[in-house]
Amino acid sequence: MKKKDLIFYAGTAVLLAFSTQQVKADEQHASDQTPENTSAIVATTTSSEAQNTTADVVGNDQAVQTENTVATVATPVTPTPSSDKETNEKVPSEQPTTAVVASRAPYGARARVVESEDNSLPVEKVEKPSGTLTIENNNVVTGTFDAVIRNVVAPNGLKEVLVPTWSDKDWQDDIVWHKAVRQSDGSYRATIKASDHKNEDGKYNVHVHFIDVNNRRSYVTETVTEVKQIKPSGTVTIENNNTVTGTFDAVIRNVVAPNGLKEVLVPTWSDKDWQDDIVWHKAVRQSDGSYRATIKVSDHKNEDGKYNVHVHFIDVNNHRSYVTETVTEVKQIKPSGTVTIENNNTVTGTFDAVIRNVVAPNGLKEVLIPTWSDSNGPDDLVWHKAVRQSDGSYRATIKASDHKNEDGKYNVHVYYVDQNNQRNYITETTTEVRQARRSGTILIQNNNKDTGTFDVIIKDVYNPKGVRTVQVPTWSDKDGQDDIRWYEATRQANGDYKVSVKASDHKNSTGKYHVHLYYIQNDGSRVGVGTTTTEVEFRNAKTKTQASIKNVNSGAGTYTVTVDQAPQGRRIKNIRVAAWSQAHQENLYWYSTAPSGMHTEVQVSAANHQYQSGNYTTHVYVDYVDGGVEGFNLGQTALHPRATVDQTAFSPRVTNGQRDRVLRAAASLVGVRGGTAAHQQLVNDYNSVKPLPVGYAVKTTDDWCDIFVTTVFQREGLSGLIGRECGVERHIQIFKRLGIWNEDGTTTPKAGDIITFNWDQNSQPNNGFADHIGIVESVSNGIIHTIEGNSNDQVRRNTYRIGHGNIRGFATPRYQ
Template sequence: MIKGMKMRKKDFIYFTSAAVLLAASVQVAHADEVGVKESAVTESEAVTTPASSAPVVEEKQEVGTHQYVAPAPVTELPVTSSEVTKSDDPQVETKPITAGESVPSSESAAKPVTGTTTFYSAGSKAPSGRTVSSPVSADLTISNPDVNGNFTITAKNLKGLEGYKEVKIPFWSHANGMKDIVWYSPSRQTDGSYTVTANVNDHENASGKYESQVFYVDYQGRNTFVKKAFVDRAKPSADLSISNPDSNGNFTITAKNLKGFEGYKEVKIPFWSHANGMKDIVWYSPSRQTDGSYTVTANVNDHENASGKYESQVFYVDYQGRNTFVKKAFVDRAKPSADLSISNPDSNGNFTITAKNLKGFEGYKEVKIPFWSHANGMKDIVWYSPSRQADGSYTVTANVSDHENASGKYEAQLFYVDQQGRNTFVKKAFVDRAKPSADITISKNEVEGTFTITAKNLKGFEGYKEVKIPFWSQANGMKDIVWYSPSRQSDGSYTVTAKASDHENANGQYEAQLFYVDHKGQNTFVKKTFVQYEGKTSPTGTITIQNNNKDTGTFDVIIKDVYSPKGVRTIQVPTWSDKDGQDDIRWYEA
């Protein structure tokens, strides 16, 4: 009896062991019911798919169900996955990926799972093992981004989803190497498809290839890869142009044919001159036109009126304020230039200064022309404001009298003046004004005591008002100087007659000088000359008696060739008879 009891104990132990073995077998079936291999996604590795479009399924040996009779009630015993889980069948849990965190690998994602096994009494039937799930598949598409930068990702025709809890769609740009990956939870549509919207701003606004994958996620959080899809987002591009400045100095900058602008907030256009080394850079916000282009106007005055090359660039700005360079363009602004000329002064002493063929004048306010004589060292400089002519040239008249009647070289310069009053030098010109000169001579008549002074071949007389000729005898030390105003002759010469009697009838050397006198009364010496004079020192003349009529007692006294060193005011003729010696003298005035 004791022996029989002992055997029963052994039998009980045997059945207990068998029950434990059965539990282990059942647990293996649970662990192997999904035999799909999963691709682990890491930050440094792109998501890949198997070579075949269908997921790789690894067949597992199904463990059969044992029928047995339990000698006694059997309780449920917990069984850990460490007892049954195989290393090549991991359980993977997927969670949202944050910055600095890698997508879990198959090794790091596996964690123990505790299962429960139920044993049955004798005569009952244990559950049979389940077979592998049907193959999974889906169609996955990604739309091109719309005007707001939204991609629509759609998974449809899903197969093999039965028994899975949800669908996950990771999406990222290849340009950023999966740094911008986001795991989206798409929404189920009435037709059974799943869709989600992804915005470029959530993916650093990257250009180029984007990739999406669709995964089925079971109730244990395990991911099963199903399908991948790609879309190319156009690299930002545009046509950028800059017009030559108009007459007001305005550049028109135009960006058109914009591509890859989806999801950006605005367009910015920086513009500057190369001459100023970007010191004058201005970031413009262009206006959108009805044709989709963007334009902005920039004025040269806002860029220091620089000449030479100007540069513009177009940037797309996203909602995070990040700039994406798109295109650059250049334009050359003509360096200010013009033709400048100065006429010789006319008979009134007027110079005509002309600036024509003006270039690079766009955006300037006015033209200024300073003019001066080199002889005066710019002391006589005058800044003239020329008048614009119908042909676009600018002219001004300058008179020599406003420049101290200087002789020699004159200089004019041309400046463009902008709205800020800044002068830009453009051109200079010169003209030589002839130094005043003339030929001066003195002819004398010693018998009559007269001098004829003549000035001819006058040069540099333009702008002067008159000619003056001072004349004097050196014997009197200029005490007898007289300033004569000669008369202009038809041949352009000037002459005047001087009498020796007006110079105290002095003998010896006489001097005459020629002066030009301007409108301010300033005298400019031109020339001098001399003459030697030896006049008679006592009065002379001839007297004759004619028509003597003895019957009537009358006769005519003829007086001629009268000369007096001091001049002749009147001639008186005394007459008397020989009888009684001059007691009958009478003075007759001739």
């Protein structure tokens, strides 16, 4: 009869019972020991029990143990890629035997006590997953090898074959679970790439696991292999280190690129400030197979000193590999030169900055000389352009007039602009400027209290820019400058200049007179020199008629004869003026008018005298109500009228220049600021012509852009070309009446045209309210150059593109 199989699940109890049975048998020397009751322990291990002890790393050193040593088979353990389950080996039950199982082993060993009726120990035969692993195609160039699994046995089916692989370096930090691919011959193959394992060389551990159809994983086998890759390599040398151009070549030779070569990069930087100037240069393949990159220090902040040059390869898989490096010293020849100051002229207020010993390794496009005076910082900075001389030096003439005519220390710097338009500071110096200042002494002589006359004598006349004309504007204190007259002084034999002033030319005003002195310089600009005052009495003014000449405009060919009736004198009935310039009075013309109150003016124009140039004699005849006649010889007045269309028949030799006169007069006022004496003079001149437009006497606090335009034309005797106004919008209406207005702000004006603006609109067509006005000085390259009054409260030059949105329109005076 078969004995009943007993299975105990408590490991220690089973072993204890078994041990006691053995001891008892020894003591009794029992004769009933037969094969039937002979016991044995068989240790088996299930894969599921082994899986329960799997760690996070792959190992194969675990052993199975029981309380009494039992022979077992140790199974290596590898980490799971996705789950902790492995295949359980299911063993068929053995009906004729009794088994007792106990296990404390970390690998999950199972001990079974078998009682058999015979002397043989039954062996549980279970077919396990198995296979052989070989390494093939170990390629030192590509850094790859194949793990090939053959003789595959998978009793529970095979879903996939995994090949966990890692290099010996840093243990399993580069482990990858590769999936093997089934081949046509039934084997499985996985290609292992060192690039997937941090490109490590040395020993690689290769394990094999099967995943059965129940998704249980079983360790199968393992091996190791040596990986020795051919690394990307090359040599780098520095060639053509050029101190002039500041360049060198990095040349890469002996190129080895096992994974193909897409490009060679040469990251380069100077030692200064670490890698703040790093540039990744791309080397170019040469015909001999080398690669070359030209490094320019201009790409590296033009630094000198040590340069770090590294080499990296980019393979066909776009992987970048460091290859090698070197260093080189860069010493550039810097741009240089010397600057000296020559021809420091106190009379002209000029000096020359001369640049010699010019070294320009990157070529020289131009030499710039930024210069400014110490006064008020660089507010007068001008970038002068030096001119190359025949000896190779460069020279720039610096004018104090370009620097607000400042005296004192001047700062002179030198910059080179190379062929790449890079500007480099070179050197600097300073110089002292002491200009010989203009001078003139004003004296009042022959002050006659009966006739109300005095002479103005100007001595010590000097001006560094020359003196073309001496002007003496004079007016009485009464009613401001309503009686101002600009006298042109006459040069005397001793070099002095003289002007005779009559109170009768100043509305017979008495009291304080203001006398100012101006020079017209050789360039046409006017500069103030000095002032004085004098007291005037005119005792004869109360009883005697006074006749005089004022407002002489030689270029326009006009002047004004004034006749003033004495408050206590004879009453005037009629006034006749005879004027001529030719010796035999061929161009004599008579002007006749009735008196207009106590003060009468008669306009004399060369247009009535065949536009002849010369000295015009003026006689005035006053017819009184009482029948008497009084004559006045006002002497001679020089007129040199410029040519007009009407004039050409009489004087073809006179040149055409009304436009030039206007532009010259406007340019002479550039720099005049609001609130200065010159600004006050503009206002006074505007107000001096009666009747005033719209009856308004402008003030120095008013906007004065149109005052500037009107007065420029007025001073040249050309008011008739544009009319007189102080308001821009009203002036446009005058332009329209004169037939000179152009509403289209996109047209191209000409020099001498009037330009108007509407700042509230910046698009064309602009038909808004005009609020600014100026004079077009020139037009070139699509740019309009203007001279404008009250531009930032001064007379200044401005530029606008043709068709600028703020342009309201233009007026084109009919210049002759």
